[in-house]
Amino acid sequence: MDLIEGLDQCWRGIDSVVRSLRPDQLSLPTPCGDWNVRDLLAHLGGAESFFQRLPQPEPPDDWVNPYTGLDFVTGQGVAARRGWSIEEITAEIKVASTAQLDMLRSLSPDGWQGETVGPMGPTTMAELARIRTFDVFTHLLDLRAALDLPLDPTDEPLAAATAAGWVIERSGWGAVKQARLPDGSRVRLDLTGPGARRCDVVVDGNRGSVTEPSTEACENSIEGQAVAYLLLATGRTGPAEKLGLPTPRGPLAESLLANYRLFG
Structure with missing residues (x-):
C-alpha cells in the first residue's frame, strides 16, 4: 500500500x-x-511514540511552556527529552516508527476507516497516516535543509506525493480563510513532480474547494513543483527557493501563494 x-x-x-x-x-x-537538529529529532521520535501510545517522559518541573495550541504539545515533548542522549533520541525514533509501520500493516480494509484521534481531533486511521506522512516528510526535508543536503523529492516519491496532496487538498481553506479571495475566484494549480496535480482552487458561496480543472481558460494560475508548493504553504521559503519557487500568474494566484499557510 502506497501510504505504508x-x-x-x-x-x-x-x-x-x-x-x-x-x-x-x-x-x-x-x-x-x-x-535545532537535536530538537527536531526529539520531536520526530516523541510525536510518533505519542501516537503509538508508548510511555511519555515528563518535562522538567521548572520548565514553562511558551507555546499555545498544537505547538504546546509538541514543545512539551521536545522539552521532556532535553536531558536525553542522542542515542536515546534516535533509539526512540526506531522503536516508534517500527511500531507505527507494524500497526498499519496489520490493519484490515475496515480498520483503515476506523476512528482514532489525530493532531487536529477525531479522524480515521487512513487520514492519520496521511497527516503523519505530511509531518514526517516535511521534517525530513527540514533536516536535509539544516545539514545543507540535497532536497530531491524523487528520493521519497510516494511520501512526497502523499504529503503534497494533503497540502493541495487544503488550498480551498487557505483561499478563503487566509488569502481571503472573493467569491467567484478561481486559481489553476499546475504542479509537477511527485504529487503532480492539475486542479482548480475555487471560492463559491464563500466556501473554498479544490475541483477538477475547468475547460475554460483561467487568468490566475500557479505553476511549479508540488513539493515546493508544500514548502511554501508550511512557511519554508528558504527550502522552497532551493527547489525553485512556484510561479504565480494573476493577482488571485499571487495572493493565494503569499498567504496560504498551514498551522500559521
Whole structure:
C-alpha cells in the first residue's frame, strides 16, 4: 500500500540522515522556529511514540511552556527529552516508527476507516497516516535543509506525493480563510513532480474547494513543483527557493501563494 510504503520511505530517509550526523551538527538551526537538529529529532521520535501510545517522559518541573495550541504539545515533548542522549533520541525514533509501520500493516480494509484521534481531533486511521506522512516528510526535508543536503523529492516519491496532496487538498481553506479571495475566484494549480496535480482552487458561496480543472481558460494560475508548493504553504521559503519557487500568474494566484499557510 502506497501510504505504508511512503511512511517507510520517510523513516528510511531519516535513518540515513541520522547515520551521517556528526556531533557538531546537532546544534544547527532548522526551518522549525527555535528547534535545532537535536530538537527536531526529539520531536520526530516523541510525536510518533505519542501516537503509538508508548510511555511519555515528563518535562522538567521548572520548565514553562511558551507555546499555545498544537505547538504546546509538541514543545512539551521536545522539552521532556532535553536531558536525553542522542542515542536515546534516535533509539526512540526506531522503536516508534517500527511500531507505527507494524500497526498499519496489520490493519484490515475496515480498520483503515476506523476512528482514532489525530493532531487536529477525531479522524480515521487512513487520514492519520496521511497527516503523519505530511509531518514526517516535511521534517525530513527540514533536516536535509539544516545539514545543507540535497532536497530531491524523487528520493521519497510516494511520501512526497502523499504529503503534497494533503497540502493541495487544503488550498480551498487557505483561499478563503487566509488569502481571503472573493467569491467567484478561481486559481489553476499546475504542479509537477511527485504529487503532480492539475486542479482548480475555487471560492463559491464563500466556501473554498479544490475541483477538477475547468475547460475554460483561467487568468490566475500557479505553476511549479508540488513539493515546493508544500514548502511554501508550511512557511519554508528558504527550502522552497532551493527547489525553485512556484510561479504565480494573476493577482488571485499571487495572493493565494503569499498567504496560504498551514498551522500559521
